[in-house]
Amino acid sequence: MDMEMKLSDFSTRAGEWLRGIGPLSDIVISTRIRLARNVAGYPFLSRASAAQRQALEKRLRDTILSAGIAPRMIYVDLQAAPEIDRALLVERHLISRPHAAAEGARGVAIGEDETIAIMVNEEDHLRIQVLRSGFQLDEAWEQINAIDDRLEARLDIAFHPRFGYLTACPTNVGTGLRVSVMLHLPALKLTGEIEKVFRAAKDMRLAVRGLYGEGTEATGDFYQVSNQVTLGKTEHDIIEEFKTDVIPRIVDYEHHARRTLVNDRTVALDDKVHRSLGILRSARLLAGEETLYLLSHLRMGVNLGRVKDIDINTLNELFLLTQPAHLQKIQGRRLDGDERRAVRAEYVRQRLNGV
Amino acid sequence: MKCDNCNKPAKIHYTEIRNGKTIEKHLCEQCAAQIEGMQALAKGHPPINELLEKFVLAHQDMQKQMSVTCDNCGVSWAEFRQNGLFGCEHDYQVFEKELTPLLQRAHEGATHHVGKVPARAGGGQAPVRRLADINRLRRELAKAVEMEDYERAARLRDQIREAESQ
Secondary structure, X not given: OOHHHHHHHHOOOOOHHHXXXXXXXXXXXXXXXXXXXXXXXXXXXXXXXXXXXXXXXHHHHHHHHHOOOOOOOEEEEOOOOOHHXXXXXXHOOOOOHHHHHOOOOOEEEEEOOOXXXXXXXXXXXXXXXXXXXXXXXXXXXXXXXXXXXXXXXXXXXXXXXXXXXXXXXXXXXXXXXXXXXXXXXXXXXXXXXXXXXXXHHHHOOEEEEEOOEOOXXXXXXXXXXXXXXXXXXXXXXXXXXXXXXXXXXXXXXXXXXXXXXXXXXXXXXXXXXXXXXXXXXXXXXXXXXXXXXXXXXXXXXXXXXXXXXXXXHHHHHXXXXXOHHHHHHHHOOOOOHHHHHHHHHHHHHHHOOOO | OEOOOOOOEOOEEEEEEEOOEEEEEEEOHHHHHOOOOOHHHHOOOOOHHHHHHHHHHHHHHHHHHHHOEOOOOOOEHXXXXXXXXXXXXXXXXXXXXXXXXXXXXXXXXXXXXXXXXXOOEOOOOXXXXXXXXXXXXXXXXXXHHHOOOHHHHHHHHHHHXXXXXX
């Protein structure tokens, strides 16, 4: 299999999870579930020798690729992969930042149009992830549970009757389950009500993070909401809470804030949206974060029908394809500073029929 | 100087700071003995030795706790406290006592897994499916307690004990 070919394909289009389809997709960008698992009989990674790490990586790679999880799974050896490819995978949410930056034998198996990404030798031996566009928790759970069943039929998984699935960090122990829902909340940000969401989330023991998870700032009005409690609740309970309570509530807040903008601050809203479109269609230099905010306001404008001639899928793709590693992959060379900003601006103008 | 409460000579003088206000107190031994925390002073035995002893003992306990080490991976409780990561699956049992309050803080008071159970685990020998039943019973027990159905709770508790002893 030509891996390089495959990764290059990645750089020109978005994965399924960014298609902008699925329920509530005007606000819910994507749904992600991950399961943390370790193989019994091997030390956790902080204590594994290079040889143990290597042996584990090979065993897990072989197991994943032969478990019949999905047709045409590809496996990326991250120890061998160049930095730009690892950055590309981070931008596509297929691996975590620490996994890209780590050292030693490790990898990621990707399948089903990037809806499946299984990290090998991250903080735990296995971090199984399923990503779906829009709000699709049940589908994601069904898919990941089936993958987990297939893997545990072939591996002895570290498990304890009292503690559940044993993880390197006890904050994940029990179910090892983390639900992360990525939300686009530009109106709550504009009306200054976003702090209310943070407070409510904190009360419900949920974490709110930025675009790239742990330790990242919220840019472009994207927020990831995820559970922190993994012990003492069933997987079903955790998922139901998100499905019936957490997410519908935040989505309602955002819808309400958007209606307020449309009804009470119409001109200001249209100014914001069209100003963003104007800059995106005309600028000659675009910085990364600036682009995210401009695209964010434009996306809200399109969702609210304030702008007619822009395709929402194009916008969803631009959020991803204007990221540094993607731009460099598309251009096929390293880009720094002003050159990168110039290339980004040119690419955006071309995709939005700019001047 | 006379005692603030009676007319006996004041022997104990102290300053209390309450809500940012400084209050000076002058008491006789008998009146001081009525106030919580003042007995030792009133008896004329400053508890410094006792305190030191307690402090040393507690410190020793903590040292002992910190040096508990897993035979399998070599991680000590102190190391775990530093980086938050265990070294192997056995650490959960080795540090069970120390870990429990941390789990409760991280997981809203929970100390037991009630979710999915793998078809096989721990070398493929452990009869794990039975655990699924125990977990189900635990959930039912929690529900029964919540509903204040104590008769049913007692029955469930016995069933759990029986299942666990098998």
